[in-house]
Amino acid sequence: MAHDHVHETHPNIVKRLKRAEGHLHKVIEMFGDGRPCLDLAQQLHAVEKAINEAKKTLIHDHVDHCLDTAANGGRSKSTGHVIAEFKAISRYL
Template sequence: MADTHLHQTHPAIVKRLKRADGHLRSVIEMIESGRPCLDIAQQLHAVEKAVAQAKRTLIQDHLDHCLDDVVGPLAREQRRSIDEYKEITKYL
């Protein structure tokens, strides 16, 4: 059995993805019913943003918890590269 990796942010990520799933289903219905392309594009944009934010939150959470577990306690000078890496990933 695989290790379970649950973090404090996971419930919020699941909630966001379920909402995005509902919006995506709406987009499919909009396309099938012939809704205007502008309306569809706006909804698709919202779905993309929700998924991207969920991904970003998951990755940041992973870096904040899992990476620290692997690296363990390091002196401040040795941590600087890791801390900079975690900080720069926020701009991805």
């Protein structure tokens, strides 16, 4: 079921991503306005940081809830599967 992977942090992550999306649209407008490269780089860095923070929150939430639950017998995943899943998701940190 799709709802099995909805966690308490997801709505906040979505809000953060929507803010980053709006900010990215503003940066694109800045390019059209001929803004200085330093301003553009600073604003792109801010968008990148917001997206990275959303990703980090998602991964930490997954480790804290999904993998912890599986590792402690709360799900039908084997230990090997839990370790493989952790290795796979940690590549995105």
